[in-house]
Amino acid sequence: MSMSARQDDATAATERVLAHHLAAFADGVPAILSDYAEHAVVITPDGVHRGPVEISGFFEAFLRGVSPAFWEAFRIDRQIVEGEVAYLVWSAPPFVAMATDTLVVRDGRIVIQSFTSLSA
Template sequence: MSQLASPDRVRTAQEVFDHHLRAFGQGLDALVSDYTEHSSIFLKDQTITGLDGIRAFFDAFLKGIEPGFWACFKIVRQEVSGDTAYLVWEASPFIKLATDTLLIRNGKIHVQTFTALA
């Protein structure tokens, strides 16, 4: 007999990672829903902490996407191990190589690193 998952069940790292990847096609609210007020994104030149900053980061990212970007988007590697997810992707000629690492705690992205080479 199968049991339904409890609505209070904490998502696994794989589930959070899968949702995060799908959320880019679902919009800003879906993206931000994977974070908490205590989440941080480490970038090359700054660290963003909290939902307002994370929302602003993804809003700027989504608004800055040029026509043709998603058609060129390709995942090179993705892996989840324990509470860590790793992604390598490209969208040539817009982004030659990018990498994201996500530390997932309690069903949310606690820390993300992001680096991209244009």
């Protein structure tokens, strides 16, 4: 398999994981966690969340903190997927002026994610 074909396969796999990850927010934390490798890390301005227990706590707190109006306002402003890396720029005005997520996907699971947001 050529390097280009491997890159295309990795991009397609990352796109599938990203699509599931975005849809999983409607189904709750267990669905969200199903996208993460056992050894995954989520890096935020507040620190590093390692493994399923800490990542679960991060998403539970996030979901508790948003109202239904947040989801109505949520939009993806830019999405780039290149190989194993997915990059999102999103917003949910007036709650979040801008946020970014970068995900690294290997073997069908998120292994690293970074997240930051700016309040409106």
